[in-house]
Amino acid sequence: MSDVTVKQLADVLGITAEKLMEQLSSAGIPAKSEDDTISNESKVKLLEFLRGSHGKEKKSLSPRKKVVLKRKSKEVLRVTSGSGVAKTKNINIEVKKKKVVTGPSQSEMAEIEKERLEAQKALDDRKAQLAAEEQAKKEAEDRLKNQQIEEQQKAEEEKAKADAEREALEKEQKELQEQDEAQQKLAEEQARLEKLKAETVSKEEERKKRHEDLVNQQVQKAISERANRKKKEQAQPAGRGRGKTDRDAGKTRYGRKQLHVQPGQNRGDRRRHVSSGSSEHGFQKPAAPVVKTVAIPENITVSDLAKELSIKAADVIKVLMNMGMMVTINQPLDQDTAILVVEELGHKAEEAVVQTKADILKEESQKEVDEENAEIRPPVVTVMGHVDHGKTSLLDYIRETKVTDKEAGGITQHIGAYHVETEKGVISFIDTPGHAAFTAMRARGAQVTDIVILVVAANDGVMPQTKEGIEHAKAAGVPMIVAVNKVDLQEANVDKVKQDLAAHEVVPEDWGGDVQFIEVSALTGQGIDNLLDAISLQAEVMELKAVKDSSASGIVVESSLDKGRGPVATVLVKNGTLKKGDMILCGEQFGRIRSLIDENGAEIESAGPSIPAVVLGLSGVPIAGDEFLVVKNKKHAREAAQEHRERERETRLKRQQAAKLENLMSQMGKEAKLNVNLLVKADVQGSVEALRESLESISNDEVDVKVISAGVGGITNADAQLAAASSAIIIGFNVRADKAAREFIKESDLDLHYFSIIYEAIDQVKQSVTGILGTEVREEIIGIADVKDVFRSSKFGTIAGCLVSEGVVKRDNPIRVLRDNVVIFEGELESLRRHKDDVNEVRSGTECGIGVKQYKDVQPGDQIECFERIEVQKTLD
Numbered sequence: 001m002s003d004v005t006v007k008q009l010a011d012v013l014g015i016t017a018e019k020l021m022e023q024l025s026s027a028g029i030p031a032k033s034e035d036d037t038i039s040n041e042s043k044v045k046l047l048e049f050l051r052g053s054h055g056k057e058k059k060s061l062s063p064r065k066k067v068v069l070k071r072k073s074k075e076v077l078r079v080t081s082g083s084g085v086a087k088t089k090n091i092n093i094e095v096k097k098k099k100v101v102t103g104p105s106q107s108e109m110a111e112i113e114k115e116r117l118e119a120q121k122a123l124d125d126r127k128a129q130l131a132a133e134e135q136a137k138k139e140a141e142d143r144l145k146n147q148q149i150e151e152q153q154k155a156e157e158e159k160a161k162a163d164a165e166r167e168a169l170e171k172e173q174k175e176l177q178e179q180d181e182a183q184q185k186l187a188e189e190q191a192r193l194e195k196l197k198a199e200t201v202s203k204e205e206e207r208k209k210r211h212e213d214l215v216n217q218q219v220q221k222a223i224s225e226r227a228n229r230k231k232k233e234q235a236q237p238a239g240r241g242r243g244k245t246d247r248d249a250g251k252t253r254y255g256r257k258q259l260h261v262q263p264g265q266n267r268g269d270r271r272r273h274v275s276s277g278s279s280e281h282g283f284q285k286p287a288a289p290v291v292k293t294v295a296i297p298e299n300i301t302v303s304d305l306a307k308e309l310s311i312k313a314a315d316v317i318k319v320l321m322n323m324g325m326m327v328t329i330n331q332p333l334d335q336d337t338a339i340l341v342v343e344e345l346g347h348k349a350e351e352a353v354v355q356t357k358a359d360i361l362k363e364e365s366q367k368e369v370d371e372e373n374a375e376i377r378p379p380v381v382t383v384m385g386h387v388d389h390g391k392t393s394l395l396d397y398i399r400e401t402k403v404t405d406k407e408a409g410g411i412t413q414h415i416g417a418y419h420v421e422t423e424k425g426v427i428s429f430i431d432t433p434g435h436a437a438f439t440a441m442r443a444r445g446a447q448v449t450d451i452v453i454l455v456v457a458a459n460d461g462v463m464p465q466t467k468e469g470i471e472h473a474k475a476a477g478v479p480m481i482v483a484v485n486k487v488d489l490q491e492a493n494v495d496k497v498k499q500d501l502a503a504h505e506v507v508p509e510d511w512g513g514d515v516q517f518i519e520v521s522a523l524t525g526q527g528i529d530n531l532l533d534a535i536s537l538q539a540e541v542m543e544l545k546a547v548k549d550s551s552a553s554g555i556v557v558e559s560s561l562d563k564g565r566g567p568v569a570t571v572l573v574k575n576g577t578l579k580k581g582d583m584i585l586c587g588e589q590f591g592r593i594r595s596l597i598d599e600n601g602a603e604i605e606s607a608g609p610s611i612p613a614v615v616l617g618l619s620g621v622p623i624a625g626d627e628f629l630v631v632k633n634k635k636h637a638r639e640a641a642q643e644h645r646e647r648e649r650e651t652r653l654k655r656q657q658a659a660k661l662e663n664l665m666s667q668m669g670k671e672a673k674l675n676v677n678l679l680v681k682a683d684v685q686g687s688v689e690a691l692r693e694s695l696e697s698i699s700n701d702e703v704d705v706k707v708i709s710a711g712v713g714g715i716t717n718a719d720a721q722l723a724a725a726s727s728a729i730i731i732g733f734n735v736r737a738d739k740a741a742r743e744f745i746k747e748s749d750l751d752l753h754y755f756s757i758i759y760e761a762i763d764q765v766k767q768s769v770t771g772i773l774g775t776e777v778r779e780e781i782i783g784i785a786d787v788k789d790v791f792r793s794s795k796f797g798t799i800a801g802c803l804v805s806e807g808v809v810k811r812d813n814p815i816r817v818l819r820d821n822v823v824i825f826e827g828e829l830e831s832l833r834r835h836k837d838d839v840n841e842v843r844s845g846t847e848c849g850i851g852v853k854q855y856k857d858v859q860p861g862d863q864i865e866c867f868e869r870i871e872v873q874k875t876l877d
């Protein structure tokens with residue numbers, strides 16, 4: 001066994017090092033510190049001592065096993081002899097020393113060995129323990145290290161995140177700054193435009209005044225000329241026949257006055273002197289080209305169009321050729337092309353209102369209606385509001401408690417509408433709450449609702465769909481009544497609802513507004529009667545009337561295909577009385593009413609104005625929002641239904657196209673003022689307001705830009721539906737359309753634009769609107785030639801010998817012939833010559849010969865004005 005330190009031995013023995021040192025010193029083994037080494041002998045000695053001290057039999061360790069140690073030493077002893085002669089002798093002495101050492105006995109040795117082995121084992125265990133501790137320590141260190149690394153990484157990531165956030169914030173601030181700058185730029189631009197506008201207005205006024213002065217001068221001149229002429233006529237000898245006098249005065253044999261031609265100078269009188277030198281002529285008014293207004297049907301042939309315009313078909317063909325179209329005289333032109341041709345020829349075109357077969361039938365049935373007999377009819381009410389605010393509960397409560405005529409045990413049916421009878425009169429409710437049904441009908445041009453009930457939960461206040469409801473009602477121009485619902489709840493806060501709604505321009509009557517706010521609970525029924533009273537009151541104010549005793553017309557509210565009953569349609573009668581057995585035309589469908597059913601499932605014989613009823617017997621399922629009409633003749637109904645089917649498809653496409661920003665251009669000219677509806681959604685309220693203000697300020701005399709709805713958040717399906725119903729363009733500012741909205745937009749082919757910079761959004765709308773304004777043609781006089789003499793030649797016809805007094809006269813430009821500053825002819829040049837050469841232009845101060853196309857009556861003293869037509873883009877200022 002190797003030597004161990006005091007500490008190690010103490011650990012093996014399981015005692016403290018101090019205790020062991022005490023024992024060692026008691027055993028006489030020197031040990032000063034824990035690190036002193038203890039030899040094997042010392043351990044044995046300690047063992048013996050301990051045994052002794054613990055009263056065990058002292059086993060002597062010596063002599064136990066005798067070990068004899070012998071050491072031999074040799075010495076030489078020198079001895080001197082005594083006989084006269086010295087004689088020395090060396091004697092070798094060998095000294096043998098013997099030492100006996102005793103060792104432990106066999107058993108003791110075995111015991112010692114055993115103890116040694118135990119100690120060794122304990123030591124090994126201790127070593128293993130130490131190694132394990134060391135390993136654990138190492139692992140702990142590793143863990144700590146990893147933890148530190150992780151923390152460091154985390155800190156770095158957080159730093160990177162913070163950096164990114166800071167950058168994003170900076171970017172946002174920069175964008176905001178840019179927006180501010182853009183707004184400022186816009187404001188400056190608007191101020192500049194305002195200034196320009198003011199200047200233009202004053203210039204225009206000045207121009208008008210000048211023009212008026214000129215006209216006055218001309219009128220004065222004409223008056224004095226007429227007076228002179230009269231004087232002359234009176235001075236002429238009497239005796240001439242009246243007819244002769246008329247002829248001389250330039251009248252035709254039919255008594256009409258020949259335009260712009262002086263007596264004796266019409267073509268028939270060519271024999272007479274050509275250059276009388278007199279400036280007198282027979283017109284009193286400027287002869288401007290006659291502008292006709294022509295109604296263009298969907299299709300028109302070239303020859304018919306020419307007839308409408310009273311011109312030759314060849315002239316129409318020529319215009320079309322200039323437009324790049326080669327057509328024949330009998331070729332039909334579509335409406336748009338025909339309108340272009342008409343405008344190109346300087347006339348005005350209108351789309352002819354096409355009467356459909358259904359229109360004719362409607363007109364016929366309306367002829368029978370005597371408006372004088374109109375009676376008060378019940379109001380039709382639609383309920384709108386945010387999700388879970390209690391629309392369905394309200395409708396259910398009213399239906400379950402108020403629907404009368406319920407047969408015993410009868411079950412009210414959901415047929416899309418129902419009516420209730422109150423003390424103040426009947427009210428009809430559209431039983432499909434929400435915006436979808438409302439907008440679907442509006443999109444089809446059917447306005448069935450008279451009053452909108454806006455349900456707002458008193459514990460929740462104004463929510464996104466509440467705002468939508470307001471917008472829908474406003475866009476449709478339908479009055480609203482606010483039902484503040486859930487007032488039974490403790491947390492109900494009616495004032496907050498009022499405040500919120502007032503902020504959206506829905507101001508309660510008790511706050512000086514015009515909207516009735518009724519507190520209700522669809523759960524307990526509290527206030528429901530008040531609500532019904534409010535509806536009746538509103539209806540009374542609106543004076544809703546209809547003629548009861550006439551054939552019925554109305555709207556389809558809901559429709560479906562029933563396995564057993566076939567097509568089922570819930571209709572709401574608007575006018576007249578619908579009867580069982582009536583033949584009705586309903587959009588693309590028609591049929592005789594086989595059965596008429598009310599909301600209680602009971603068969604009825606008839607339904608009057610504002611009363612809903614289920615109709616069975618139609619040829620197919622009509623669309624909600626379709627108008628229905630009672631017709632007398634089945635054949636007519638079938639034909640009208642067929643025509644409707646074809647037209648419906650076209651109309652749908654047209655309406656979708658019309659709402660596109662790029663297509664707005666084509667709407668121009670068809671309406672007195674173009675309406676551009678926009679639906680704006682943005683990421684923050686600030687942008688919403690900025691966009692709304694800036695976009696609406698684009699409006700001018702010709703274009704009305706209206707933001708029909710604006711709000712914060714993504715573009716929803718409801719937004720898209722509202723846009724479709726109002727033909728609005730959707731503007732998304734830093735927001736996107738959700739999936740349902742995207743699908744609807746795609747399906748309905750709506751116009752959607754995304755922007756992230758306000759200025760760009762404004763700019764694009766502005767550009768489109770400016771584009772819509774189109775161009776205007778301005779005329780510029782480029783030269784004036786004074787007619788000095790007139791020659792007639794068989795080869796060249798009538799040639800005016802002229803001196804160009806101003807500018808330049810060009811061969812290919814249009815001209816006007818002026819006599820005493822009055823236009824007497826507008827046309828083209830036939831020829832322009834200098835001496836004997838044909839030339840393209842003649843400048844001021846130069847003489848030339850001018851032949852005017854199709855006009856032979858040019859006279860000396862006339863002026864030939866050469867002008868240019870320039871197309872100028874109209875701008876918003």
Ligand SMILES: Nc1nc2c(ncn2[C@@H]2O[C@H](COP(=O)(O)OP(=O)(O)OP(=O)(O)O)[C@@H](O)[C@H]2O)c(=O)[nH]1
Nearest residue numbers: 386387388389390391392393485486487521522523
């Ligand atoms: N306390 C209380 N709860 C009501 C009242 N009206 C409706 N509720 C509850 O409000 C929840 C929503 O009501 P609905 O009628 O389904 O609301 P909604 O507006 O039709 O909801 P959607 O159909 O999802 O648009 C239901 O749990 C009703 O029981 C009311 O006046 N008072």
